[in-house]
Amino acid sequence: QVQLVQSGAEVKKPGASVKVSCKASGYTFIGHYIHWVRLAPGQGLEWMGWINPNSGGTNYAQKFQGWVTMTREESISTAYMELSRLTSDDTAVYYCARDGGIAARDWFDPWGQGTLVTVSS
Amino acid sequence: SYELTQPPSVSVSPGQTASITCSGDKLGDKYASWYQQKPGQSPVLVIYQDTKRPSGIPERFSGSSSGNTATLTISGTQAMDEAEYYCQAWDSGTVVFGGGTKLTVL
Numbered sequence: 001q002v003q004l005v006q007s008g009a010e011v012k013k014p015g016a017s018v019k020v021s022c023k024a025s026g027y028t029f030i031g032h033y034i035h036w037v038r039l040a041p042g043q044g045l046e047w048m049g050w051i052n053p054n055s056g057g058t059n060y061a062q063k064f065q066g067w068v069t070m071t072r073e074e075s076i077s078t079a080y081m082e083l084s085r086l087t088s089d090d091t092a093v094y095y096c097a098r099d100g101g102i103a104a105r106d107w108f109d110p111w112g113q114g115t116l117v118t119v120s121s
Numbered sequence: 122s123y124e125l126t127q128p129p130s131v132s133v134s135p136g137q138t139a140s141i142t143c144s145g146d147k148l149g150d151k152y153a154s155w156y157q158q159k160p161g162q163s164p165v166l167v168i169y170q171d172t173k174r175p176s177g178i179p180e181r182f183s184g185s186s187s188g189n190t191a192t193l194t195i196s197g198t199q200a201m202d203e204a205e206y207y208c209q210a211w212d213s214g215t216v217v218f219g220g221g222t223k224l225t226v227l
Contacts, residue, residue, distance in 0.1 A: 035216065037164075045156075045164065045207050047216035061215060062122075095163060105211050107154040107169035114163050 002026040004034075004096050004112035011118045012086050019082040020115045022096030029077035030054040033099040035108055036070060036081045040092040048094075050104045051079055059104065086119045093117075123212035125219035132225045139195040141222045143208030146189060151210045153191035155184060158221075159204045167206075168193060200226050 007021040022034060036048040049060035051070040058070045069082045079096060094115045097108035125145045133139035143153060153171050156164040166175050168184035171191060181196045191210075195202055203226045208219040 037218075039158075044221040045158075045209075045218040047218060059214065097164075100166075100169060104214075106152075107166055108156070108164070108209070109166040109169070109175060111163040111165070 002098065002110055004098060004110060006094075006096060006112040006115045009116040009118070011120065014087055014119055014121055016086050016119075017082060017084040018086060018117050019080055020094050020096075020117070022079045022081070022112050024053075024077045024079070024098070027098075029072075030074060031102065033104040034070075034072070034079040035097045035099060035104075036068075037095045037097060037108070037111075038092040039095070039114075040089070043092075046092075048081070050099065052104070053077075053079060083117075086117075088119050091117065091119045123210075123215075123217050125208055125210060125217050127206075127208060127219040127222045129220070130223045130225065132227055133195075133198045134227055135200060136197055139198045139202070139224055141193045141195075141206050141208075141224065143191045143193070143219050144189050145210065145212075145217070148191055148210060149186050149188050151212065153184070153186055154209045155182075155191075155193045156207045156209065157202075157204045158207065164207065195224075198224075198226055202226060 005023045030053045033050045035050045053072045072079045096112040100107040155168040158164040171186040172184045183194045206222045
């Protein structure tokens, strides 16, 4: 079955960077865009951007431009999201999700299990 | 920037019909998707392209869209449907989520 499995929880100090991985299985990795979404405590879902696993092309939400980097490693069907210059406001659960169509304009299904990133001094 | 507005909370009695709205400028001209998220779990797609239901989602979940509003309807609501629900749409190449609606089954 189609599945996205993310890396484990992280604890980081302010100013540090974090890199979260998302391993895909059960489908052709390069056939669907991967999105990253976060859920901060007491907040709603926030879209961060997408990566095209085929070309490596990316599109970041304006808020995250300049401090998020999305990459992929085709050979192991894995996408990565790296967030730099972390602050306490970045404490959140980070999800990867597969775009439902063949381009970045559709629904998100399925989602990874989420990775909790805690930023604390 | 584009915004989607949802009511913060909706309450429903077991067996009754729950309706959750999502409002945005000319939302009816875009496709809306809906996600269910229970505490400690990942979001699950329950409706896509306004009205389509993914395999495995119960028939009691349905969607509609017209004008500026998309609506998620849950008929014969069950206790297991208590969750946070988010609408989502695309605007100018970016993804927008509604603020979420907490559905309480009393």
